[in-house]
Amino acid sequence: MGGIDVIDPRYTAVFARAQQVLGDDHRVRSVGPGGSVGAGTADRWSDLDLAIATEPEHHQDFIADWPNWLRRITPTVFARTPIAPFIINTVTDQGLTLDVVVHSGEVPIYRPPAGYAVGFASSRYETVAAALEYAVAEQLRGLAGPFISLIQREEHLRHLTGVPHVIGLLTTVFLAETGEQQPGKTWNSTYTEEQRQLVAALPAARATREDMIAFGLAVARLIVERARPLFADHDLEWPADLAQVTAGRLRDQLGLDTTDWLR
Structure with a gap:
């Protein structure tokens, strides 16, 4: 370059x-x-x-x-x-x-902003541990609330606008796995080949009930399963109560059984 x-x-x-x-x-x-x-x-x-x-x-x-x-x-x-x-x-x-x-007067010297931006969060997080904790809690909150509401209202086009946010949550988990800093304009060298292949294998996010459920659950499962072992590494407490309530909401509102991974 x-x-x-x-x-x-x-x-x-x-x-x-x-x-x-x-x-x-x-x-x-x-x-x-x-x-x-x-x-x-x-x-x-x-x-x-x-x-x-x-x-x-x-x-x-x-x-x-x-x-x-x-x-x-x-x-x-x-x-x-x-x-x-x-x-x-x-x-x-x-x-x-x-x-x-x-x-x-003069052109300022550009310095990349410190910390980690996560999805559409309005604030940055000083450490990857704090960013990871937010990413998981935000994913679970989203599953328990907006995910169900948008599915039930058949608001699939609106639902699609949140896809970049949940991908941002997932990439935060990836950064916690590798210890890399948040990337700038180019991303390929920051994330591993395995991580990029996991995203490539996600179901297509299309504006239908079935596709939004499949995509949303697949991203959430990746976040939960990849993040859970990282919480111990960063001395974080896993939000088990929130996960349990979220799983119950998905079961009661959408008839989805997520107990094999959401706990």
Whole structure:
């Protein structure tokens, strides 16, 4: 992996044009590559991020003027600021994705956030043990509540929107198994071949009652069975009471017997 030399060569001309246009702009202190290109971790499938530092007294004016200076750099078929006013997402007329981040004064040094993000949790966890404990409890809570409710309401399309969350719970368990840090943009080197094959073998998550039950139980079983021995390793107490109540709810509400693994 590397920098701009390894990505689509058409980005080189776009970057050169950005340096030319913005280098002549008195509001700009510096312009350089950001993201994976700037970090030297890009591969052939990476896009180009521009990191721009403005003179602080001209920062707001420069941001407000972004359609004009962007137009001078490259024609686009899409250009929006949906995330924040200082982040510009674009697609050029050549089909290149160019993202621009504008900073006041200087470009900060990027430091990955500490700790572990788990699924859709709003907070990060300082240790993998804390992340693991949350992942298991959240999986059991979800089985006892939303899983049953969505199945019974036949809300299978809505149910599908939660798939990334439960996969996030599962990958947290995988991290606890391997001791790896949470991955960034690329995941394959973080998770083992066996772990990735387990996910590949999960039933398809489709918007039907049968498929959502099969997928949901398969993910939950992986989480429970892989996590249980890890709790002792991390001096955690297994939530047996919650597991028992969850198994009872699945039996009473959906007629599902999970007692061979959910206990």
